[in-house]
Amino acid sequence: MSETGRSSEGAHNLVRYHERDVERFVVEPAKNPQRTPFERDRARVLHSSALRRLGAKTQVLGPGSDDFVRTRLTHSLEVAQVGRSLGQALGCDPDVVDTACLAHDLGHPPYGHNGEKALDVIAAPIGGFEGNAQTLRLLTRLEPKTLTPCGRSVGLNLTRASLDAVAKYPWAKGEGPGGPQGKSTRKYGCYDDDRPIFEWMRAGAPAARRCLEAQVMDLSDDVGYSVHDVEDAIALGRMDPALLRRPGEAGAVVEATLNWYGREADAAALEAAWQRLTVLPCWIGSYTGSMADAAALKNLTSQLIGRFVSAVADATRRAFGPGPLTRYDADLVIPExxxxxxxxxxxxxxxYVMAPREHEPVYLRQRTELFDLADALVGSGDRHLEPIFADAWRRAGDDAGRLRAVVDQIASLTDTSARAWHARLCGLLSQV
Structure with missing residues (x-):
């Protein structure tokens, strides 16, 4: 199909994007001719209830632990800024990248990865729970916006290009790299009952390959995690910059990295990376919380983000040349x-933050709350479910469908509402 400079939905130039890229699962009439289809996608995510809920969902530290800490919402906004900068440097449509970055964490449940682990256990009889697959489900089914003629929700009804850009793991469970025994049994982007729209989204895409915009989103997420989590740790006193250059500390950080992210990483390369970073002129040697120290810490985060984005943009340009790079024209090149x-x-x-917290009593309590809540909701039918999920429960033809409705309900909750639901429902049911 030929490239298009004007879509049926907008009059803006969509360089290097094709007609199929701006298609929606449910055809919609043309609206404001001054807005591109991708601008409409970004607006839909930005105004979604799912995005608002991220403001009360755990990033690394819980939203109530300190006014300074990042939530899933602030993290997503920062990732979008990083992604937009990198995407523009490569010629991607900035709204496609922005949409992917804003949406990438929408499927995460209350209590962050701790909650994700609990829901994966709860959902084991129906294939499990995965935050990225839940994001696709939310965008294409659970977030109210567009219905088919027969009344079935298709979520936000994003364009194919924007939806594909959110696909960090573009395969179903066990069908990606490594097959049924590989990583794709843990990290995947589609549940079985969401296959029809997933297959529509992936039409014409190389199997198991992420589009460039999804790669930009994924790297921006990593940059956000790496830089901003360190900033939070320093600002909250969890990480003392004065101790980071002491003998043996580099080895301890490397060991923590290998234990958490996998032993296949090169320990020597990681230690060399640590040494490079800690001798940068912008690296801070101490932190007291003063105005000068706070400014220096903010400058450190800015310098690190700029360092990473520039290195990746330059390397990708050297590999693929000038001109707009979009979709499957190129792959992101990340220097070692x-x-x-x-x-x-x-x-x-x-x-300094994540490993120590694993043994804190609060994390066991959080998982227990979600287990209790799932039992209460499954046992009470559709009585306590919100209307959207109660309707899904009633439409379900079997126990598997009803359990998925309960899982969808719990995943939609924030940290705050999960605690409130547990106190209300589990306390109530214990008195029956």
Whole structure:
């Protein structure tokens, strides 16, 4: 199909994007001719209830732990800014990348990855739970916006290009790299009952290959995690910059990184990356919370983001040349040194924040709350479900469909509402 400079939905130039890229699962009439289809996609995600709920969902530290900490919402906004900058440098449509970055965490449940683990256990009889697959389900089914003629929800009804850009793991469970025994049994982007729209989204795409915009989103997410989690850790006193250059500390951070992210990483490369970062002129040697220190910490985050984005943009341009790079025209090139620097910063957050918290009583309590809540909701039918999920329960033809409705309901909750639902429903049912 030929390239298009004007879509049926907008009069803006969509360089290097094709007619099929701006198609929607349900055809919609042309509206404002001054807006591109991709601008409409971004607006739909930005105004979604799912995005608002991220403001009360855990990023690394819980939303109620401190006014300074990042939530899933602030993280997503920052990822979108990083992604937009990198995408523009490569010639991607900035709204496609922005949409993917804003949407990438929409499917995450209350309590972050701790909650994701609990829901995966709860959903084991129906194939499990995965935050990325839940994001697709939310965008294409659960978020109210567009209905088919027969009344079935298709979620936000995003364009094919924007929806595909959210697909960090573009395969169903066990059908990606490594097959049934590989990583794709844990990280996947589609549940079985969402296959029809997933297959529509992937029409014409190379099997198991992410589009360039999805790669930009994924890297921006990693940059956000690596830089901003370190910033939070320093600002909240979890990580003391004065101790980071002491003998043996680099080895301890490397070990934490390998334990958390996998032993296949090169330990020597990670230690070299740590040494490079800690001798940068912008690296801070101490932090007291003063105005000067806070400004220096913010400058550190800016410099690190610029360092990573520039290195990746330059390397990708050297490999694929000038001109707009979109969809499947290119793959993101991440220099080995840059990848090691990003990973070791993520490992620093593991050592000082994430690993210590794993043994805190609150994390066991959170999982227990979700297990209790699932039992209460399954046992009470559709009585306590919100209308959208109660309707899904009633439409379900079997126990599997009803359990998925319960899982969808729990996944939609924030940290705050999950605690409130547990207190209300589990306390109520215990008195029956």
């Amino acid at each position: 040194d840059t990848a090691a620097e990003i990973l070791i910063l993520k490992g620093a957050a593991v050592r």
